[in-house]
Amino acid sequence: MPARSTDRKPRLSVERIVDVAMDQLRERGYDAVTMRSIAAELGTGQASLYAHVANRNELDALVMGRISAMLVVPEPDPEHWDQQIADLAIQMLANFRNHPGTARCTMGNMPTSREALVPVEGLFAILRAGGVGDQDASWFGDALALYVASVAWEEDIWKSRARAVNVDEESAWDHIPDVFGSLDPQEFPVLTSMGEAMMSGGAEERFAFGVNLLISGLKSRM
Amino acid sequence: MPARSTDRKPRLSVERIVDVAMDQLRERGYDAVTMRSIAAELGTGQASLYAHVANRNELDALVMGRISAMLVVPEPDPEHWDQQIADLAIQMLANFRNHPGTARCTMGNMPTSREALVPVEGLFAILRAGGVGDQDASWFGDALALYVASVAWEEDIWKSRARAVNVDEESAWDHIPDVFGSLDPQEFPVLTSMGEAMMSGGAEERFAFGVNLLISGLKSRM
DNA sequence: ACCTGAACACCGTTCAAGT
DNA sequence: ACCTGAACACCGTTCAAGT
Numbered sequence: 001m002p003a004r005s006t007d008r009k010p011r012l013s014v015e016r017i018v019d020v021a022m023d024q025l026r027e028r029g030y031d032a033v034t035m036r037s038i039a040a041e042l043g044t045g046q047a048s049l050y051a052h053v054a055n056r057n058e059l060d061a062l063v064m065g066r067i068s069a070m071l072v073v074p075e076p077d078p079e080h081w082d083q084q085i086a087d088l089a090i091q092m093l094a095n096f097r098n099h100p101g102t103a104r105c106t107m108g109n110m111p112t113s114r115e116a117l118v119p120v121e122g123l124f125a126i127l128r129a130g131g132v133g134d135q136d137a138s139w140f141g142d143a144l145a146l147y148v149a150s151v152a153w154e155e156d157i158w159k160s161r162a163r164a165v166n167v168d169e170e171s172a173w174d175h176i177p178d179v180f181g182s183l184d185p186q187e188f189p190v191l192t193s194m195g196e197a198m199m200s201g202g203a204e205e206r207f208a209f210g211v212n213l214l215i216s217g218l219k220s221r222m
Numbered sequence: 223m224p225a226r227s228t229d230r231k232p233r234l235s236v237e238r239i240v241d242v243a244m245d246q247l248r249e250r251g252y253d254a255v256t257m258r259s260i261a262a263e264l265g266t267g268q269a270s271l272y273a274h275v276a277n278r279n280e281l282d283a284l285v286m287g288r289i290s291a292m293l294v295v296p297e298p299d300p301e302h303w304d305q306q307i308a309d310l311a312i313q314m315l316a317n318f319r320n321h322p323g324t325a326r327c328t329m330g331n332m333p334t335s336r337e338a339l340v341p342v343e344g345l346f347a348i349l350r351a352g353g354v355g356d357q358d359a360s361w362f363g364d365a366l367a368l369y370v371a372s373v374a375w376e377e378d379i380w381k382s383r384a385r386a387v388n389v390d391e392e393s394a395w396d397h398i399p400d401v402f403g404s405l406d407p408q409e410f411p412v413l414t415s416m417g418e419a420m421m422s423g424g425a426e427e428r429f430a431f432g433v434n435l436l437i438s439g440l441k442s443r444m
Numbered sequence: 445a446c447c448t449g450a451a452c453a454c455c456g457t458t459c460a461a462g463t
Numbered sequence: 464a465c466c467t468g469a470a471c472a473c474c475g476t477t478c479a480a481g482t
Contacts, residue, residue: 012447035475047477048447056475107372108379112401117410124412134419136431143432147365150329150372157330179334190346191339197356209358210365213439220438234466257456269458270466278456 012044014052018062025063025101029160033101035059060105065115067102070095073122081130082215088123089148089211096152100159103152131222140218147214151207234266236274240284247285247323251382255323257281282327287337289324292317295344303352304437310345311370311433318374322381325374353444362440369436373429 020041024033035056039046053059071091074084096103111117120141127137162169185192201209242263246255257278261268275281293313296306318325333339342363349359384391407414423431 034473036473045448045450046475047449050476051446108376114409117405117413121410121413124416128412128416134416135422138416138419139423139428139431140435142428143369143435146372146376147369150368154330154368183339187336188339188343190350191343194346194350194356194360197360200357201361206361206364209361213362213365213436215439216442217435217437217439220442256454258454267467267469268456269468272457273465 012042012048012052014062016042017049017052017059018066021059021063022066022099022102025105026099028101029163030101030104030156031160057109061109061113061116063102063105064109064111065113067095067099067106068111068113068116068119071119071122073119073126076126076129078129078131081126081132082219084126085123085130085144085215086208086211088119088126089144090208092145092148093152093207096148097155101156103149103156106149107153132218136218136221140214144211144214147210151203151210155203234264234270234274236284238264239271239274239281240288243281243285244288244321244324247327248321250323251385252323252326252378253382279331283331283335283338285324285327286331286333287335289317289321289328290333290338290341292321293341293344295341295348298348298351300351300353303348303354304441306348307345307352307366307437308430308433310341310348311366312430314367314370315374315429318370319377323378325371325378328371329375354440358440358443362436366433366436369432373425373432377425 017038020038021033024037024041028037035046035049039049042048053062071088073088077084111120123141123144124137127140128134132140159169180191180195180198183192191198239260242260243255246259246263250259257268257271261271264270275284293310295310299306333342345363345366346359349362350356354362380395381391402413402417402420405414413420
């Protein structure tokens, strides 16, 4: 009798491959997720994945589509377009953080799939409603997406490095103040005199500052 | 008789290793430069490199130091701090372009060497002269450096991809308009109606726009 | 059509052994 | 102290062969 509903090896599919990729990205970080590690978890050989995914880069694009689909872009409110953009940026970073390791998958990959383009459409709809010209909107969208992904990717890198040294993320930063403390005040008068400003502020504040820079800059053109 | 001045294998040194790395980064792109390829060009085994360089990541940091040392940061002119920062950003991007493949080396690497910190000191000196507070300066410097490196790295990625397909860089973009052309205007009303704005503007204009965004944003806080 | 084992052509890094 | 050959434990991708 065929055990239909409890088959130990359901068929491979793009969805299952991306599922496993997302899990492993979270648990191991970008560099430790390989075609082989994914295949192993799926109980198959690495060659089998290539029947569903062309190559590693396409897998990255699929992961980008998956996390893009999680974004919820609000209906444009012309009165509060700037706040809507700021909120969206914060949502994007939070989404990357909820799915560690995925930021790297988006870098260098243009959004070309339907999934990935839906939030882009939403972003531009908000900008247009706010009265931002198409040219400015296009370039602004580029800069914002690049900034958010870069910040998320850097955070992933610190996480991976801490994991490599097998130390908690906080104490990985411990030796950084040493660099500034050991600087020659003659040669580095500014750096040595702004020590605490270099260190202060959490990731949240830094990111909010950067997003505010971009949005204020855009407003100052209008 | 010992042929002193024409020794075919001068001693290995960090400098020579970084020299070769920079050359190969230019000619092959980041991913194709390996400990092995560097060792091969130096006529030695890959293991020999490890007597001078701890690992690949340290090599990247050394490359970052090398290109940082090429930057010329002007004496602060309080009247024109904003233009000085814009010029510096343009110089940074030009420097990355003159040394293709090096942008990736800087990503995720904090400037900790003396070489790498000299231009950072110069940047902060300009900002301080311009009256920017230390906290703002610190966060702004972060965002600017991240933005410039990201843009340069993306350009390197397009270049590598074009190289992989063995096609010139221009025609690698040929199929991109197709993506927008095939979009459903019902689902993507904004994207389909801003076609030319998405494409227009060279890399130069886009970058100048992004830098202007950051600087204008910073000014609007003062 | 989908899956597999085995191979190809690579990686970074380590280490015992040489000079 | 510096260098080397050889190995270890990996990569992405391909391909002939199976079902």
